[in-house]
Amino acid sequence: MSHQVRGVVARGKGAPVSLETIIVPDPGPGEALVKIEACGVCHTDLHYREGGINDDFPFLLGHEAAGVVESVGEGVTDVAPGDFVILNWRAVCGQCRACLRGRPWYCFNTHNAKQKMTLLDGTELSPALGIGAFAEKTLVAAGQCTKVDRSASAAAAGLLGCGVMAGIGAAINTGNVGRGDSVAVIGCGGVGDAAIMGSNLAGAAKIIAVDLDDRKLETARKLGATHTVNSKETDPVEAIRELTGGHGADVVIEAVGRPETYQQAFYARDLAGTVVLVGVPTPEMKLELPLLDVFGRGGSLKSSWYGDCLPSRDFPMLIDLYLQGRLNLDAFVTETIALDDVEKAFERMHGGDVLRSVVVL
Ligand SMILES: NC(=O)c1ccc[n+]([C@@H]2O[C@H](COP(=O)([O-])OP(=O)(O)OC[C@H]3O[C@@H](n4cnc5c(N)ncnc54)[C@H](O)[C@@H]3O)[C@@H](O)[C@H]2O)c1
Ligand SMILES: [Zn+2]
Ligand SMILES: [Zn+2]
Numbered sequence: 001m002s003h004q005v006r007g008v009v010a011r012g013k014g015a016p017v018s019l020e021t022i023i024v025p026d027p028g029p030g031e032a033l034v035k036i037e038a039c040g041v042c043h044t045d046l047h048y049r050e051g052g053i054n055d056d057f058p059f060l061l062g063h064e065a066a067g068v069v070e071s072v073g074e075g076v077t078d079v080a081p082g083d084f085v086i087l088n089w090r091a092v093c094g095q096c097r098a099c100l101r102g103r104p105w106y107c108f109n110t111h112n113a114k115q116k117m118t119l120l121d122g123t124e125l126s127p128a129l130g131i132g133a134f135a136e137k138t139l140v141a142a143g144q145c146t147k148v149d150r151s152a153s154a155a156a157a158g159l160l161g162c163g164v165m166a167g168i169g170a171a172i173n174t175g176n177v178g179r180g181d182s183v184a185v186i187g188c189g190g191v192g193d194a195a196i197m198g199s200n201l202a203g204a205a206k207i208i209a210v211d212l213d214d215r216k217l218e219t220a221r222k223l224g225a226t227h228t229v230n231s232k233e234t235d236p237v238e239a240i241r242e243l244t245g246g247h248g249a250d251v252v253i254e255a256v257g258r259p260e261t262y263q264q265a266f267y268a269r270d271l272a273g274t275v276v277l278v279g280v281p282t283p284e285m286k287l288e289l290p291l292l293d294v295f296g297r298g299g300s301l302k303s304s305w306y307g308d309c310l311p312s313r314d315f316p317m318l319i320d321l322y323l324q325g326r327l328n329l330d331a332f333v334t335e336t337i338a339l340d341d342v343e344k345a346f347e348r349m350h351g352g353d354v355l356r357s358v359v360v361l
Contacts (some may be wrong), residue, residue, distance in 0.1 A: 001026045003033070005324040007117075007135030009125065010059040013051035017061060019340045021298040022125060024137050025115045027073035032142045034085065037154035038336075039133040040064035041345040041357045042162050042190075048128050049346070052282070056126040060117060061091055061342065062134030062359070063127075066158035069145060070075060076142040086161050086319075088311040089129035091143030105173070105308045113139045120253040126211075131161075134342055134359055146311040148319040151294065155336055155358040156322065156329035159190075160315055162306075163356075164332055167194025167255065168318065169307015170278035172202050175251040179203035184240045184268055186210045187256035188354050190332055191278055195253045200224035204251075208243055209262075210236045212339045213352055231264070240268040249272060257281045263289065272299040278307070336360045 007022040027033045039062040048059045069083045079085060092107040093099055099107050112130030117139055119125065125132065132138050148157060159165075167190065169179045182197040185192045188211040199207050200223075208227045209220035217228040217237075229239040241248050248270040254262050257279025264288060266277045294301075307314075321327040334354045337345055345357035 003137055005192040006134035006339060007132065008061050008088050008339060009119070010049040010057065010061055014049070016343045017049060021120050021314045022135060023062065023118045023120065024135070024139050025117070026356045027071055027076075027081040027139060028115050029074040030076060030142055031073040031113045031115065031139055032076060032079055032145050033070045033072075033085065033136050033137055033139055034067045034145065034239060035070045036065050036067040036133050036135060036361055038066055038321060038361065039348070039359045040159050040162070041359065042150040043349065044129055044345050045134075045342075046349065050329055058119065058123060058125055059140075060078070060125040060127045060132030060135060063087070063131040064158050064162040065131065065133035066161070067133070070137065072142060074131065079142055079145045079147055083145070083147045085145040085147050085167075086157050086311070086315050087140060087144050088146060088161055088315070089131055089134060089144070090306050090311070091141045092310070103264060105310045106305070111141050111143065113141050134339060136361060146315040148316050149323060151296050152319050152322060153330070155333050155360055157319060158358065159329060159332050159356060160318055163190040164312065164329065165318075166278055166304065166307040166310050167191040168198035168201070169309040169314065170196045170253050170255070170276045170304040171198030172309040174278070174302050174304035175253060175274055175276040177202040177204050177251050180205045181210070182206040182244045184208040184250065184252045184265075185220070185225070186236065186254050186261045186289040187279060189255065190252070191273050192255035193220055193223050193332070193355065195255055196220055199251075201327065206244065206249070206347055208240055208249065210240070211269065213221070215352060219355065223328070236264050237268045244270065247271070250274070254279060254280050259285050259287045262287060266293075266301070269297070269299065274299055274303045276304050277302070280303040280340040333358050339351070
């Protein structure tokens, strides 16, 4: 059997997205069919539409989602129909060399549903990040579903599925921010702001937010930044050093994904400090640094894939903190919109006044 539902499809490079009828198969072995309740609009969806990720059009967009499992295929035991779940785009395999060494958050062989969702004429869809959740229902690998407390709002919970988890994880997992640390976060969009919240949760003593836009800095302060630097007006390296006794921050999180902001992060950290790159660069970008500085400044230069999260460990824990009022996920939900408003939400992304538009079904 299969299901006919509505979904947001990007048919070709740069073309506006359209709301189409799509066909979702019943789950096969290891798969789950999920009824979507909410899905955030992320920059990556726009990248897909612009052909910036790959050319596998048509795409079924949407990947920051929460919903309820409707049915599961053969052999699925971790989730069951009726479970409220957050979808993740890195279902760990349990068998690759990273998993076997007990480091599943690095899994080198993450998986998605095997069966394809299609358009009415049978054209196969490429689901964004193996999810495709701007749709009433979607088909994923069961490992992409993480059960969490039903009392969380779907709009807030779904955001843990991508950018917010990436930011929190960049601080608490990759950067290993600890009590008393000084942290600087360069780029205060959804990801950077989440890194600020994560640093706050971890007990950082000083959290310096850096952005080019004063409105972003205002929000960053509301979400836990103790100091702000507008790097359009002030040299951020100097400013961060000044705010940290002349030394630099223990951990600097780069949440833009550009060579110049990476260099700022590199020089704004203390000796033996940590740089975390969570912003995603584009293929033509190059980085040039004196190798002697790389050696001489010591410490560690790390990248953060999805906040080095382990969904089964991190999602339920963060939802508990949210329900206790200790993690303000609602602050990321600037507006809730309908399925046919995704194109408008893409336009608003450039305005700078939206952290997340969230489609609620
Ligand atoms: N590593 C991961 O797994 C992962 C997951 C999701 C997103 N990301 C990446 O994280 C980055 C941020 O995502 P987002 O959703 O927060 O994007 P966003 O566009 O909402 O935010 C980017 C912020 O950076 C600021 N900015 C731009 N150029 C700057 C500069 N030169 N100096 C200081 N600030 C600058 C912007 O004003 C904006 O506030 C993107 O590159 C995105 O692709 C990574
Ligand atoms: Zn693996
Ligand atoms: Zn995303």
